Amino acid sequence: MLEIAYSSFSWLLNVSSQKDGPLPASFSFLIAVLGISVWCVWTIRKSRKPMPPLPPGPRGLPIVGYLPFLGFDNLHLVFTELAGAYGPIYKLWLGNKLTIVISSPSLVKEVVRDHDVAFSEREPPIAAQVITFGSNDIAFDSYSSPSWKNKRKILATDMLSNANLNACYGLRREQVMKTIRDVYKNVGNPFDIGELAFLTAMNAIIGMMWGGKLRGQEGAAIEGHFKDLSSELMVLLGKPNISDIFPSIARFDLQGIEKGMKKIRQSFNELFDSVIELRVNAATEKKKVNGMSEQKSDFLQFLLDLHNESEDSASSLTMNQIKGILMDLVVGGTDTTSTSTEWVMAELMQHPEIMEKVKKELGDVVGLNNTIEEFHLPNLSYLNAVIKESFRLHPPLPLLVPRCCGQPLHLGGYTVPKGSRVFLNMWSINMDPNIWDNPSEFRPERFLNDSDKFDFRGNDFRYLPFGSGRRKCPGLSLGAKMLSFILASFLHSFEWKLPQGTELELSSKFGIVVKKKTPLRLIPMPRLTDFELYKYQQI
Numbered sequence: 226m227l228e229i230a231y232s233s234f235s236w237l238l239n240v241s242s243q244k245d246g247p248l249p250a251s252f253s254f255l256i257a258v259l260g261i262s263v264w265c266v267w268t269i270r271k272s273r274k275p276m277p278p279l280p281p282g283p284r285g286l287p288i289v290g291y292l293p294f295l296g297f298d299n300l301h302l303v304f305t306e307l308a309g310a311y312g313p314i315y316k317l318w319l320g321n322k323l324t325i326v327i328s329s330p331s332l333v334k335e336v337v338r339d340h341d342v343a344f345s346e347r348e349p350p351i352a353a354q355v356i357t358f359g360s361n362d363i364a365f366d367s368y369s370s371p372s373w374k375n376k377r378k379i380l381a382t383d384m385l386s387n388a389n390l391n392a393c394y395g396l397r398r399e400q401v402m403k404t405i406r407d408v409y410k411n412v413g414n415p416f417d418i419g420e421l422a423f424l425t426a427m428n429a430i431i432g433m434m435w436g437g438k439l440r441g442q443e444g445a446a447i448e449g450h451f452k453d454l455s456s457e458l459m460v461l462l463g464k465p466n467i468s469d470i471f472p473s474i475a476r477f478d479l480q481g482i483e484k485g486m487k488k489i490r491q492s493f494n495e496l497f498d499s500v501i502e503l504r505v506n507a508a509t510e511k512k513k514v515n516g517m518s519e520q521k522s523d524f525l526q527f528l529l530d531l532h533n534e535s536e537d538s539a540s541s542l543t544m545n546q547i548k549g550i551l552m553d554l555v556v557g558g559t560d561t562t563s564t565s566t567e568w569v570m571a572e573l574m575q576h577p578e579i580m581e582k583v584k585k586e587l588g589d590v591v592g593l594n595n596t597i598e599e600f601h602l603p604n605l606s607y608l609n610a611v612i613k614e615s616f617r618l619h620p621p622l623p624l625l626v627p628r629c630c631g632q633p634l635h636l637g638g639y640t641v642p643k644g645s646r647v648f649l650n651m652w653s654i655n656m657d658p659n660i661w662d663n664p665s666e667f668r669p670e671r672f673l674n675d676s677d678k679f680d681f682r683g684n685d686f687r688y689l690p691f692g693s694g695r696r697k698c699p700g701l702s703l704g705a706k707m708l709s710f711i712l713a714s715f716l717h718s719f720e721w722k723l724p725q726g727t728e729l730e731l732s733s734k735f736g737i738v739v740k741k742k743t744p745l746r747l748i749p750m751p752r753l754t755d756f757e758l759y760k761y762q763q764i
């Protein structure tokens with residue numbers, strides 16, 4: 226190459242040397258280097274393919290971009306409408322932040338399968354950083370941080386392993402049966418279905434975390450407004466925050482989102498501190514009395530043991546990381562389950578003929594002289610189809626958890642620059658008439674014939690209620706088990722009716738988890754043949 230360059234520019238060197246005598250060696254060398262550089266740049270430019278353009282998208286206003294046109298309600302619906310105009314991949318400028326929205330299964334596959342690593346980054350909004358003790362949890366920590374891999378393994382592989390979940394069945398059963406017993410005591414009165422499911426799921430998760438109900442004064446105080454805290458948290462997490470888009474004005478916290486989150490975090494922090502302190506004190510006390518430390522086998526003890534490991538150990542955890550993981554368990558495991566229970570119950574109330582089929586199946590498989598056990602669940606194929614159909618029409622996280630692109634990539638013929646925020650609009654795919662027959666109809670039968678086809682594992686990119694790829698929900702098995710168990714128990718144990726004079730409505734309220742706008746209130750009547758079955762029975 227050097228030779229070619231020299232011969233290309235030799236005329237210049239030759240001419241110069243003829244006129245003025247021999248050139249100094251350093252000057253000739255400089256000319257040669259310059260020549261080579263010009264030639265290289267020219268060759269590279271000629272051979273480089275033009276960069277694909279950025280995806281299309283609506284124009285916004287100067288500085289704020291498209292932000293004022295998004296509204297703050299039901300972002301997934303606004304995104305779906307825009308997909309109609311701009312196609313399955315489009316861009317939005319939110320301030321100076323480039324946001325890419327994707328709404329086709331083939332592009333979703335490129336993100337979560339073909340370029341999974343590049344798209345596994347997160348860019349946690351301020352609200353998420355605050356509530357997760359500085360992104361010390363799993364959902365909002367960076368994929369490239371070694372602590373994310375450690376925490377994810379601890380939760381998904383160790384704490385939520387199938388063996389552990391089976392071992393904790395008694396705790397889930399106890400909480401579900403206690404709920405059924407409490408409802409039975411108040412039959413004829415209206416119940417808030419979301420709240421009922423929330424308290425059941427929360428107590429089951431808390432049982433797994435530290436083996437009991439919330440303890441201490443802080444525990445008792447927080448239990449009363451735990452659901453409100455959690456709902457508020459989800460709304461704040463889902464709200465576009467001006468401070469995220471314009472970091473220079475973040476300190477003013479114009480929408481009060483940071484302040485709201487700090488308040489919620491304080492309540493959780495006090496609770497976690499009190500439970501951890503109780504545990505550490507109990508262990509020390511026991512050690513003093515009989516020379517042995519307390520051997521609990523719940524999640525909290527497992528995490529505290531990792532905290533006590535040497536800092537050099539790859540699996541050691543800081544206290545904030547423990548709180549982050551507890552937060553993911555509390556938040557990830559409760560609101561998703563209760564919201565999904567409420568949507569299924571609302572759809573069943575809307576479709577009495579489907580409700581009858583569910584009840585018949587429960588009668589056939591379980592019998593009215595029996596209570597539900599988890600081993601019944603795989604045999605309830607119609608109820609499972611109802612749950613799948615409800616996930617399609619009401620995915621709890623219709624935009625999954627937004628990802629961030631860790632390196633520049635080409636997607637669907639467009640460039641996605643590094644640092645872009647990426648939303649996968651699963652709601653729009655779930656409502657696509659090219660994929661689903663009459664998509665707005667609630668028709669569980671569409672999932673009946675081939676039950677393996679649309680499972681929750683994230684391999685079919687038309688249907689991802691638990692996400693897919695490296696960021697897929699690590700609580701899938703627990704979430705799916707709790708949801709089916711709670712629902713089957715509610716439906717098997719009671720007949721439900723709307724309070725007189727109320728009307729059913731199915732509108733939604735956006736947050737990172739999309740809920741029913743107005744809580745579903747229903748009146749239960751006993752359904753089982755023997756009232757003894759409503760008492761809590763140990764296994």
Ligand code: HEM
Pocket residue numbers: 363364365377553554557558559561562565621622625626627689690691692693694695696697698699700701703704705708
């Ligand atoms: C019905 C129940 C549930 C549903 C529908 C659900 C759904 C989801 C979805 C859609 C995601 C985002 C996945 C992605 O971006 O690809 C997710 C992430 C997550 N979920 Fe769940 N989830 C449920 C239950 C649970 C439970 C029980 C836990 C904890 C015990 C949990 C913990 C998490 C965590 C920690 C993440 C973040 C994972 C990461 O970023 O690496 N979820 N979930």
